Amino acid sequence: MTSPANLKNMGLKATLPRLKVLELFEHHEKQHLTADDVYRMLINEQIDIGLATVYRVLTQFEQAGLLIRHHFDSEKAVYELNAGQHHDHLVCLQCGHVEEFYDEEIERRQNMIAEQRGFAIHDHSLHLYADCKRDACPRRSPHK
Amino acid sequence: MTSPANLKNMGLKATLPRLKVLELFEHHEKQHLTADDVYRMLINEQIDIGLATVYRVLTQFEQAGLLIRHHFDSEKAVYELNAGQHHDHLVCLQCGHVEEFYDEEIERRQNMIAEQRGFAIHDHSLHLYADCKRDACPRRSPHK
């Protein structure tokens, strides 16, 4: 999993900050993290890391294809581990909870549309904004 | 079109800055503008306006449903006139050119997916990033 070899194979030295950041994404249940999330969590683990380093590492990992960057609605970028298979997102407007989905037909039509217009599609992002049904969602929390 | 009544009907005083901003969106061929675009264009028209005001007005118009805000790929938000009918966007990664499209089937499947999971969909954004075919696109401009 989180072995130095992983990093070295992609031309990056296996430094402590990089190992820790990668580990965080691999072992944490919350899969979408902002730079600040990562920074705070590592600081909490007594790891001496700088916010600038977090940003640098996230960018490097993204370029290396290890992480994927999203923007959802807010100003801040969130990163998730690149699990290999593409998916889109359903984001709760109340609590920020994110669910993933994949729809063959939607993908197909996207490609068709781009093709019809002579565009060479590189990438796409599809976000559905809604209210989720989790108990933790403030929308459902009974007043008080 | 750009009449004071439009603004008054939505509870906003028909001030010069607001009229001018609205006019810009209604009469300009480029339909997706950033706050800075709007600011610069009005300054060029000899209109004394502050950037802060542009931001405030854009926000007010968005809340009033007159404009729609998008984020596309970059950090900066772009606004477009709310023409009433929803559409998604195809964005050129090279020149920033934006084309709009609408696909009944994609919309249908989005709703279906949200429904299946018990989500109440509020909104969605679908962006296809690709290379466009316009002559102006730097990708096609034969090297110098």
Next chain:
DNA sequence: AGGCGCATGAGAAGTATTTGCAAATACGGA
């Protein structure tokens, strides 16, 4: 173990956007 060179941390610098505030303005009433 030793040394070169990339990587790091801290803070400054940059963007994009928001806010505080005094001066300017819209607009209904006189």
Next chain:
DNA sequence: TCCGTATTTGCAAATACTTCTCATGCGCCT
């Protein structure tokens, strides 16, 4: 048409997020 007042505006300073600068530190090859 002129006023009063509540809004709105422009400016500058403040935020929020991200990137850059640079002196120091650490990974990695020998």
